Amino acid sequence: MNKDIATPLRTRAILEKYNFSFKKSLGQNFLIDLNILHNIVSAANVQSETGVIEIGPGIGALTEQLAKKAKKVVAFEIDNRLIPVLADTLSPYNNVKVIHHDVLKANVHEVIQAEFEEQQQIMVVANLPYYVTTPILMKLLEEQLPIQGIVVMIQKEVAERIAAKPGTKDYGSLSIAAQYYATAKTVMTVPKTVFVPQPNVDSAVLQLMIREQPPVELKDETFFFETVRASFTQRRKTIYNNLLHHFGRDKKEEISLILTECQIDPSRRGETLSIEEFALLSNTLYSKLKK
Structure with missing residues (x-):
């Protein structure tokens, strides 16, 4: 033994x-x-x-x-x-x-x-x-x-x-x-x-x-992860400020409208968003900003 x-x-x-x-x-x-x-x-x-x-x-x-x-x-x-x-x-x-x-x-x-x-x-x-x-x-x-x-x-x-x-x-x-x-x-x-x-x-x-299937449907996986990372760049900042920092201040209006369309309060922080909310956000950003 x-x-x-x-x-x-x-x-x-x-x-x-x-x-x-x-x-x-x-x-x-x-x-x-x-x-x-x-x-x-x-x-x-x-x-x-x-x-x-x-x-x-x-x-x-x-x-x-x-x-x-x-x-x-x-x-x-x-x-x-x-x-x-x-x-x-x-x-x-x-x-x-x-x-x-x-x-x-x-x-x-x-x-x-x-x-x-x-x-x-x-x-x-x-x-x-x-x-x-x-x-x-x-x-x-x-x-x-x-x-x-x-x-x-x-x-x-x-x-x-x-x-x-x-x-x-x-x-x-x-x-x-x-x-x-x-x-x-x-x-x-x-x-x-x-x-x-x-x-x-x-x-x-x-x-x-x-998982057999991811929990959310994405328009673009790479863009989804990019959006997620951007939302946590500075944890103390709001989702709105982090997205502006990432996508550029010239996109102020678009980002504001996109957050409204997704029913995400711009003053929220990244850590409060569920994976479903991130999917909706990244899909909408992808449609509006990547066209």
Whole structure:
């Protein structure tokens, strides 16, 4: 019987065996709490037929728990020092493949095609490094991969921003971007004490389930996201002022009329607008200003 990787003792033994030193630049924090790993796996609803993509497996603590449940796990690891470590720690599992590559530069569509069966349920499950959380999540969402969902351990503050509702201080362009592609909820908060080395902040497990259809119909997706970002340029300013700043002061009258037509009070701030209101606003702006 193999001893689980995610215990303080076994983690320390592996690190010592390979004389491994943590690279701050790679945001390496390894989990040493089995309960939390089990919660992550169950939040991702990993079954015997599930295919899993993992990002940043570290020494394989989460990978091992996924391998016990899933049909296959494909893990992207950027740090070449960890490739021999993973070959050792994951040797009992023949359903794991480690790819030595930066996921941000990888063609994930191609990897899915090569490694998983057609129509297989695929989940992305990861303990993500803090410094690249947003770019990785946005890549996974924007590329519209054939996946069912994403369950990730990320910085608590970022998880709260992604899952935020309109009218709250955390709600912003990141919330809208993520919720356009997926439904978002925070599954649990994770204290910094369950990591080696300890990070400076608490973490949270975020669950994103991919929508079959976006919640709104858009005339132009790129323009929609541009409008959303513009509306949050300066959070303390009104939607009217932020739009003027973005589209130009010479558009004063048009913007004023468009807001009236959309029944959006010009004195409101971006964080009070729902995704539906943003869709209506961007569609109207697109029709009137882009003709």
